[in-house]
């Protein structure tokens with residue numbers, strides 16, 4: 465299974481995974497702004513796009529999932545409890561999706577949002593905003609449907625996953641190198657915490673530093689209703 469991170473700028477990360485032999489491919493967490501580039505890449509590599517997957521209902525960018533799904537007829541995959549419209553395939557912990565012989569599995573990890581999930585292959589775990597690399601910690605829990613207690617409880621999922629999986633998260637600061645789950649257990653401050661109180665204090669400090677999510681009032685309704693507004697202020 466091949467994996468490429470597709471975004472050349474910004475902090476949001478988008479991943480293309482594909483099987484060399486069958487050319488079946490999937491895009492995870494596409495950003496609407498770059499959809500034309502993603503489709504060019506799929507064509508350039510001569511791939512068949514089977515699905516696009518959103519790890520959760522994003523608040524900081526418009527997802528490219530419904531646009532790509534409408535343009536290519538591929539599935540738009542999300543966790544079954546998502547409030548987002550436009551999804552064509554709902555998954556839960558019993559779902560196994562095939563991508564050219566590779567099995568893709570899903571784990572519910574609510575907290576950053578209620579509909580957050582992990583997307584797991586034999587070599588990678590796509591964590592969305594549930595888990596970032598190293599000092600990045602985890603995503604914030606103060607946005608719509610976010611709950612600190614749920615996020616803290618969801619971290620137990622780490623015990624179910626093999627440590628060799630490479631963590632491909634939804635956001636990273638420029639220059640951050642991808643690392644395995646085992647590496648993150650040693651270097652991610654949140655994974656080293658032992659009490660919920662420590663976690664609450666980390667979340668409060670982090671969200672204070674991050675401040676207001678500039679695109680939320682446009683991006684969140686667009687994602688919930690699967691509709692890009694006529695005027696996207698940043699495009």
Ligand SMILES: [Fe+2]
Pocket residue numbers: 520521522523524576593603634
């Ligand atoms: Fe998010």
